[in-house]
Amino acid sequence: MTVEVVSPESVLYSGDATMVITRTLGGGEIAFQPGHAAFLGALQECHTRVFQEDGSVEDIAVHGGFVEVSNNKVSILSDSAELGSAVDIERARQAKERAESALRGEHDAEAVSALSRAHARLNAAGVGL
Template sequence: MNVELVSPENVLWSGEATQILARTLDGDIAFLPGHAPFIGALDIAVVRVWPTDGEPVAFAVHGGFVEVSDSSVSVLSDVAELANEIDVDRAKAAQERASAAVAADENDAAAAAANKRAHVRLVVAGATSDAH
């Protein structure tokens, strides 16, 4: 199936794949060739693509949408990053700041989202193994 991962700035990845794993607001979902048409809102999470001719590719995706039609999957995100685009030290510092803000006010939704974004960036960069 043809997969395209797009942000406003550019096409991050485009090619043939055997599988894509994404997290929507309703939970994790895998798309295989022949999947039924689908549109869903993406959560802040790791999106993984299994190219037909290579190793899996992981992206830090900070929301957006996924659309499946016929033999194609399109991931549209305001912000999406590959591992080599992530500054690990900056992501760690962001996570520390956000964690402190959440600890001070557990109802701070903006801090919780910032913490989640930083964590996902660290997972994709390989700085932590916990994907949740």
């Protein structure tokens, strides 16, 4: 199947794949394989994996957007995204620490979102939390 992962800044991935795993709002993780039924869903901050035909995996931090599946094509249109290999790990760790610190006080939706983005980035970079 064909897969495209696009953010406003660039096309992060375009090519063939055997499976894509991502996370939808309220629906949890979902896997798409060739021949999957048509699907449209909103995405949350997550670590998306694109399993390539050669057996390798492209790890991508996706920060919101939509996934559409039709005619053997998976399209991820992200609000913001980055390849796991491009994640600044130290910066992501600092963002995670700031968000965790903010959450120790009052519950703040912005801090929750920042923590989710940091987790997605660190997971895509292959760094354990």
